[in-house]
Amino acid sequence: MTTHQLTEAQKKQWEEDGYLVIPSFFDKQETKEMLDEAKRLCDEFDVDGHPMTTFKTAADGEHVGDEYFLESGDKIRYFLEPTSLSPATPDTPSRLLVPPSQSINKIGHALAILNPVFRKHTLESDKIRSVAKSLGAQESPRVLQSMIICKQPRIGGVVPCHNDSTFLYTDPPSAIGAWVALEECTPENGCLSFLPGSHKLSRTATRFVRAPGGGTTFIDVPGVEPNEEKWDDMDGWREAPCSPGTLVLIHGSVMHRSPPNPSDKTRIIYTFHMIEGGKGVKYDEKNWLQPTEAMPFPVLF
Template identity: 50%
Template sequence: MAVAQPLEYLSQEQIDKFYRDGYLIIPGFLSHDQTNSLLLRAKELLDEFTPEDHPLTKFTTSDEDHIGDNYFLNSGDKIRYFLDEDAVDSSGKLTRDKAKAVNKIGHALHELDPVYRNVTLENDRLKALARDLRFHHDPVALQSMVIFKQSQTGGAVPEHNDSTFLYTSPPSALGFWIALEKCTPTNGALSFLPGSHLTTPITKRFVRLPGGGTGFEQLATPPPPSSEISEKPSDNASEGNYVLEVCEPGDLVLIHGSVLHKSERNTSPHTRFAYTFHMIDSSPYVEYDEKNWLQPTNDMPFSRILDVPNLSTAVH
């Protein structure tokens, strides 16, 4: 029998809370200087955006009208810009200043931008957290984004779970969401349904359609919730009550791929910038197939997180 390794960064209480609730807030995961560097770099990237050189691809979370052009589908090994739904008018012109029109930048910041790479792939604290959590056997990072929820115009993101969009068999998505600015009830802080990862199976997946573009495919036999622990979901989950979680700059939110979460529109005078990236387990522990919208390339395979390929215990 393998001997469990001692914890390096997380406490057992934090680990238990993550597996019970499906998410965990880690205050001050990034230092003040690290957070400011990411925020400054995000603003520099906005300044570098030239609408004349990019298709004005809008990002939407609607099931009926999702993005699926080549600019989006081929962004896994590039840094590309995606606009708010109402940032482009019927004639194809921006409705506001370019810096306030961008919804997100993705999807290979963690590989291609040195500032973001430093806190993602070259972060010893992150590696220790991954070893402590034991969520994956051999985790890989497959996408990263800076998300801009602009003052007054940043739209709501409806209830969803991440494994629908980053599907593996069995489900293994894990989100890392880092606040770059203060997140409040009025500027779009995240809300979670605690324990929903234990009760909500993944019923559909976001795929490349055979005829082009993207859509949702219903799963014939939805896999059970990916956590095998017998913890009872929190009372909030059984009552259907979402919990809004405010965050300070530098706070990390760990997000189980099956937990339901959402955010409301930014109605405040303050922006809400965040950096997020996702990990999945790697083959042979899970299958990640060619139906997924995001595909690795020969030049940029998914990024290994840990130097040691196997952990001491199995995935929960």
């Protein structure tokens, strides 16, 4: 059994910055196993019958919200990079401009449950359990939204400034992201950037939900005043380049972003999230991602 306990210095950095970079968390063999599986899933993508659902996290609030997306919480589904498709016209449907395996933005959202490789390195991982326990932020974490994100060469899009609790809202907010580099992540191919300490200032004043008439939208959180800060313009943003096998823990309130990938190198990562599942924390039916009776969000410990 391999475990990973955080040092006091790492805990202090987590509390101060709102994120923590842990190099070599997964060894070379473990990382290769996950990367090989991610590439296998990409290579097996069959575009026939796919609804051509794209995924983007746009600064103007435009998000994916079709049934293929909304019903993906207990499945493994493929979401395409918007620029991998030609524009649709009244007479001509969209078509892929790149090979299918190179068109994928992300694959999700139940990899940690349904895929044996990612289950092994998430729900069955003593290292993941021990690092989550030693973080001390959650008493009974539930795992959700597990996915591969590809950031394809030359077409991988920007992910604008955001925090994760907006998209995986609990009352009170409790989300934590676990982000695993499967390849080298650099400023050139779209590594993460963080605004350290912003988790102490940001307020989750809006949440991403299922719209009453179908699709998705954002709604205000009652009683929470929105921030007036323009996060993108603030000083202190810090890039977080990292090598394969690195684990990045992300506080649900910390502001982070990533640039597009104009390079000729892929930036494939695996990520999942945890929310508090104990008493006093509510995850409600408004959230876009919903557990099912057959597949509730699994307990990590």
